[in-house]
Amino acid sequence: MEHETDTVVACDTCGLVQEIGPVPEGSVALCARCDFQLFHRRPNSRVRTIAFSLAALILYIPSNYYPVVTAEYHGQHSETTVYQGIKALFTHGQYLIGCLVFCTSLLSPALKIIALLFIPLTLDWPRWRKARTWTYRVVRFIDPWNMLEVFLLAIVVSMAEMGQIATVHPGPGVFSFAAVVTLTLLATLSFDPRLLWDSSKGKAQHE
Amino acid sequence: MNKAYEDRKGREGLPRAKIQKNRFAWMFWLAPVAAVGLCGWFIYRDLIAGGPVITIFFQDADGLEVKNTIVKYRGAQVGEVTSLELTKDHQLVKVTARLTGSAATLARQGSTFWIVRPEVKVGSISGLGTIVSGVYIGVQPGSGTSTNVFTGAEKEPLAEEPGALHIVLHSPDLSSLQELSPIFYRGIQVGEVLYYQLSSDAHEVVIHARIQKDYSPLVRAETKFWNAGGIDFRLGLFKGVQISAESPKTVLSGGVEFATPPESQNPATNGANFVLYEKPEDKWKSWTSPIQLQLPKKADQSNGPPSNASSELNLK
Numbered sequence: 203m204e205h206e207t208d209t210v211v212a213c214d215t216c217g218l219v220q221e222i223g224p225v226p227e228g229s230v231a232l233c234a235r236c237d238f239q240l241f242h243r244r245p246n247s248r249v250r251t252i253a254f255s256l257a258a259l260i261l262y263i264p265s266n267y268y269p270v271v272t273a274e275y276h277g278q279h280s281e282t283t284v285y286q287g288i289k290a291l292f293t294h295g296q297y298l299i300g301c302l303v304f305c306t307s308l309l310s311p312a313l314k315i316i317a318l319l320f321i322p323l324t325l326d327w328p329r330w331r332k333a334r335t336w337t338y339r340v341v342r343f344i345d346p347w348n349m350l351e352v353f354l355l356a357i358v359v360s361m362a363e364m365g366q367i368a369t370v371h372p373g374p375g376v377f378s379f380a381a382v383v384t385l386t387l388l389a390t391l392s393f394d395p396r397l398l399w400d401s402s403k404g405k406a407q408h409e
Numbered sequence: 410m411n412k413a414y415e416d417r418k419g420r421e422g423l424p425r426a427k428i429q430k431n432r433f434a435w436m437f438w439l440a441p442v443a444a445v446g447l448c449g450w451f452i453y454r455d456l457i458a459g460g461p462v463i464t465i466f467f468q469d470a471d472g473l474e475v476k477n478t479i480v481k482y483r484g485a486q487v488g489e490v491t492s493l494e495l496t497k498d499h500q501l502v503k504v505t506a507r508l509t510g511s512a513a514t515l516a517r518q519g520s521t522f523w524i525v526r527p528e529v530k531v532g533s534i535s536g537l538g539t540i541v542s543g544v545y546i547g548v549q550p551g552s553g554t555s556t557n558v559f560t561g562a563e564k565e566p567l568a569e570e571p572g573a574l575h576i577v578l579h580s581p582d583l584s585s586l587q588e589l590s591p592i593f594y595r596g597i598q599v600g601e602v603l604y605y606q607l608s609s610d611a612h613e614v615v616i617h618a619r620i621q622k623d624y625s626p627l628v629r630a631e632t633k634f635w636n637a638g639g640i641d642f643r644l645g646l647f648k649g650v651q652i653s654a655e656s657p658k659t660v661l662s663g664g665v666e667f668a669t670p671p672e673s674q675n676p677a678t679n680g681a682n683f684v685l686y687e688k689p690e691d692k693w694k695s696w697t698s699p700i701q702l703q704l705p706k707k708a709d710q711s712n713g714p715p716s717n718a719s720s721e722l723n724l725k
Contacts, residue, residue: 234425
């Protein structure tokens with residue numbers, strides 16, 4: 203892509219096709235009609251994706267180490283991490299729900315973080331293009347499943363509270379978890395899929 | 410609508426994008442920085458502010474539960490049990506507990522840990538609250554250098570009493586004495602039995618006891634000790650049947666009484682040895698020796714009965 207000379211782009215917001223001149227460092231182009239940010243490729247797409255994925259990776263550790271739910275049950279204090287919850291589901295014979303929670307709460311965030319680190323880090327290697335495209339497809343596939351654990355937790359908490367069985371509070375793990383979900387979401391948003399084929403032309407058009 | 414964009418034509422007759430300074434392009438770096446900060450705070454809370462992790466070996470950890478059992482000192486929570494496991498030789502239970510930051514200095518040599526359970530025995534009932542709340546681990550701080558490995562005590566150690574006089578009594582048999590059995594002087598408790606053991610050649614019982622600091626001058630080298638426990642049952646030809654007991658408590662838990670002959674001068678030293686007689690000789694009970702004591706003044710109680718406190722009580 204001709205970085206220095208003019209290019210024709212369509213505004214993501216209002217759809218106006220316009221010319222975009224050379225954008226100096228530290229500046230952004232704005233759409234001539236709607237004043238919204240205009241770009242040829244998402245700005246800093248690669249670095250941003252790495253940054254958000256790294257942040258998610260860091261918080262993935264406390265989200266699994268700390269309890270997501272703390273319950274007071276007849277004076278007994280109990281804390282449950284995601285892993286303990288899955289183990290409990292399996293020992294109680296709830297294999298289907300156990301698998302579902304495992305996939306949505308442990309597997310899918312981990313896969314997504316790895317994928318979102320893998321894609322921008324290998325952009326300079328044209329041979330990995332096919333693997334990158336596949337990875338991106340997987341990310342797009344597991345994306346909607348990531349939100350499921352939030353609903354699961356909401357159901358667990360409401361069941362326990364409504365039944366007056368126990369007092370249930372969210373633990374520190376759940377906040378880390380919410381942060382992981384948000385950060386992976388931001389990472390996917392800031393990644394420009396056009397980078398996938400940009401690099402294959404050997405020009406590595408990414409900022 | 411703003412139609413100004415149509416004026417700014419580019420080369421191919423298309424509108425041209427505006428260029429503007431962007432000062433917030435670096436903001437996304439806040440995400441990993443915040444993540445590191447959050448993790449750092451978690452680590453700080455758990456490792457640095459959380460106090461040390463200590464290991465206690467117990468013979469029997471019945472009732473202990475991970476995360477539910479707490480460590481208490483003076484009634485305040487100072488830690489919680491984080492793991493329970495059997496040692497490799499299956500002889501002991503390894504209990505790991507994390508102390509709170511403020512209680513970190515409890516992890517030192519000489520500190521004693523024991524499990525508080527409900528207990529009902531002759532003369533005392535303790536730990537009733539643990540029936541409902543579950544057992545907890547009690548701690549009595551030591552004064553040595555800091556350490557993280559402890560051997561759990563069977564039961565609560567006796568509270569240290571600074572300045573108390575420690576004495577050793579020798580008796581042919583233990584009779585009804587037990588730990589914390591009272592030691593009386595003229596019916597007033599002035600000390601207690603600490604522990605007892607068989608002598609090394611097994612021909613007598615060695616009883617370790619202590620006398621409270623304020624009453625320690627009562628014990629002299631010539632002092633006679635006798636067993637005041639149980640019921641004294643005497644059948645006399647002219648007196649008929651005589652039954653006497655020191656106090657209802659000593660009937661159950663045993664007790665020791667002593668008297669000091671008037672002419673005795675040498676105060677007893679710590680660890681002094683005495684014979685514990687089975688019965689007092691009649692003249693011992695009639696000994697009245699004035700001994701100067703430094704007794705603390707009783708605190709005035711505004712709505713209590715008028716106290717007849719005197720700074721010096723001359724025992725006559």
